[in-house]
Amino acid sequence: MKAFDIHPVDRSIKAAIQAKIDNLNKPKGSLGRLEEIAMQVCLIQQTLEPSLAHPCHLLFGGDHGIEREGVSLSPRQVTWQQMINFTHGGGGVNMFCRQHNFTLRIIDVGVDYDLSSVPGIINRKIARGTKNFLYEPAMSEDEFNRAFEVGVEMADSCHSEGCRILSIGEMGIANTSPSSIWMHIFGNIPLKDCIGAGAGLNSEGIRHKYEVLSKAVDRFYGQFGLNGQYGSIQPVQPTEVLRFFGGFEMIAAIGAMLRAAELGMIVLIDGFIMTACAIAAIRLYSCVQDYMIFTHCGDESGHKKMLDIVGAKPLLSLGLRLGEGTGALCAFPLIDSAVRMMNEMNNFDNAKITKYF
Numbered sequence: 001m002k003a004f005d006i007h008p009v010d011r012s013i014k015a016a017i018q019a020k021i022d023n024l025n026k027p028k029g030s031l032g033r034l035e036e037i038a039m040q041v042c043l044i045q046q047t048l049e050p051s052l053a054h055p056c057h058l059l060f061g062g063d064h065g066i067e068r069e070g071v072s073l074s075p076r077q078v079t080w081q082q083m084i085n086f087t088h089g090g091g092g093v094n095m096f097c098r099q100h101n102f103t104l105r106i107i108d109v110g111v112d113y114d115l116s117s118v119p120g121i122i123n124r125k126i127a128r129g130t131k132n133f134l135y136e137p138a139m140s141e142d143e144f145n146r147a148f149e150v151g152v153e154m155a156d157s158c159h160s161e162g163c164r165i166l167s168i169g170e171m172g173i174a175n176t177s178p179s180s181i182w183m184h185i186f187g188n189i190p191l192k193d194c195i196g197a198g199a200g201l202n203s204e205g206i207r208h209k210y211e212v213l214s215k216a217v218d219r220f221y222g223q224f225g226l227n228g229q230y231g232s233i234q235p236v237q238p239t240e241v242l243r244f245f246g247g248f249e250m251i252a253a254i255g256a257m258l259r260a261a262e263l264g265m266i267v268l269i270d271g272f273i274m275t276a277c278a279i280a281a282i283r284l285y286s287c288v289q290d291y292m293i294f295t296h297c298g299d300e301s302g303h304k305k306m307l308d309i310v311g312a313k314p315l316l317s318l319g320l321r322l323g324e325g326t327g328a329l330c331a332f333p334l335i336d337s338a339v340r341m342m343n344e345m346n347n348f349d350n351a352k353i354t355k356y357f
Contacts, residue, residue, distance in 0.1 A: 001148050001239060004258045008287040009043040017042045024345045028357050033315065037293065037338035044266055044291055045164070050339045052165045052266075055332065056158040057102040057325055058256055059086065059093055059169045060151070062110035062249035063129030065138060066216070067174035071209040073200045076129070076173045080113035083171055087120035092322050093169055096329035100336075102167065103158075109150050110248030124150045126248050134216045137244045138178070144243040144251060151255025159263045165335070166260045167268035167295075168277075169325020170249045178245040179276035181213055183302060185241055186279050187309040191217060194302045196272075220244050238283045246280075253277045258284065261291035266335075268328035271298035271320060275306050282310055293335065296320060296327025 021035050022028050029035065041050045061083045067076045085091050086106050089098075097104040107122045108115045112129040115121045126146050130138035139147070158166055180194040187194075195210050224236055242251060254277050260267050269278045269292050282289050294312035297304055299321040307314060315331045348355040 001145055002152065004262045004285055006258065006262050006285045006288055009290040010046060011043060013046065013048075014039070014043065017048060020048050020342065020347075023347045023349070023355070024341065025348050025351045025353050026345070031341060034334065034338040034341055037315075037335055038342050040290075040293065041266060041335065041339060042342065044264060046264075048342065050342055052336060052339055054158075054162040055100065055102045055165045055167070056161070056163040057093065057097050057104050057167045057169065057329065058107065058151075058154050058158070058253070059104065059171060059324060060107050060109050060249035060252045061171040062108075062175075062247045062252075063112040064172060064174040064177065064247050065130045065132030066134060066177050066212070067129075068132055069134055069212045070205075071177050071212055072174040073205065074173045076112055079171055079173050080111050080115060083108065083111055083115060083121060084118055086171075087118055091324060092326045093324035093329070096326055100329055100332045102329065102332075103161070103163075105154060105157075107150065107154060107252070109147055109252045122154075124153075124252075126150075130247055133178070133245050134212060134219070138246055139243055139248065139251075141243065143248070144239070144246075147248045147251035148255035151252035151257070152259040154252070155256040155259035155263065155265070159260070159265060163265065165266040165268065166256070167270065167325050167328040167332070168253050168256055168274055169270055169328070170247075170253060170273050170323055172247050172249045175247050175250060175273050177209065177213055178247055178250060179273050180302070181217060181245045182241065182276045182280055183306050183309070184217065186238070186283055187306065189302075189305055189309075193305065196302055216245070238280065242280055250277050254281045254284075257281045257292070258288055261285070261288045265291065267292045268325075268331065268335075269294045269312075270325045270328040271296055271323060272303045272306065273323055274325065274328070275303065275312075279306065279309055293331075295331035298327060
């Protein structure tokens with residue numbers, strides 16, 4: 001995995017940003033979370049006049065070997081079918097990208113189907129799905145590095161076009177399973193509290209999913225002689241956790257998040273899957289969180305607990321569990337409002353209004 005040069009945002013202009021916010025013609029603090037968003041965006045961009053130029057959305061697709069164990073209600077062919085549907089503009093992600101003028105890139109990192117001739121899909125396939133992590137690591141070290149580089153490449157491509165705000169989504173049947181395991185390991189949360197219905201499992205399905213994932217985690221720790229001792233990645237490196245359980249689309253998403261932060265871009269974090277990827281990125285480079293706006297608390301069991309791991313306050317709670325990055329796209333208008341507040345609202349002096357505080 002390449003090294004990233006990510007720095008905490010420079011807070012030396014925080015007082016100047018706050019002064020501008022407080023001098024807008026409104027009661028102090030009256031725009032609540034919008035003021036917090038404005039502060040974060042200004043700190044990321046190091047300016048009192050922020051911009052959300054050329055917003056881009058990356059949607060990475062990949063299949064998972066663990067799907068063979070019946071941990072998802074949806075069959076794996078739904079991954080490639082939806083990927084093709086996205087090229088026709090028929091997905092939720094398409095609708096929201098159109099609504100908010102996001103440029104959408106659809107990237108095949110590891111879908112178990114030949115999509116190479118489908119117009120509108122960027123072919124970066126590493127393999128036709130990961131291996132089954134119940135029995136072996138999901139990917140080799142080389143595959144892991146290649147997936148990472150796909151994410152870096154896509155963030156670079158967006159940045160080269162002038163993108164200053166990036167949202168990321170995924171399409172991959174069964175990817176709630178690695179997400180739950182990452183939540184368990186990185187968050188020191190009991191595995192049973194990290195597993196939900198995914199695409200619609202019933203109580204028996206959830207029980208089966210727990211049994212499968214529990215065995216996989218035991219096998220993972222066993223290879224390091226830890227005898228199934230949960231709760232700490234030490235002496236296991238975070239990259240080993242990611243490589244053993246992750247999906248190609250998830251590793252690519254982490255690479256995109258880290259590169260976007262390195263380039264000073266705003267990174268919008270969607271629901272359960274992307275929050276798991278964000279936590280992994282934070283475990284690798286803690287200051288990457290400065291560049292992340294957590295947009296949505298979804299309906300998947302445990303998502304709020306996952307957000308609590310990094311102390312994130314999501315902007316929305318709409319009960320979404322579609323994935324694709326749709327929660328991040330839905331939250332964009334709030335971020336746009338915060339930026340417009342900074343650039344378009346008058347201040348007390350110019351408006352000739354008495355400042356009463």
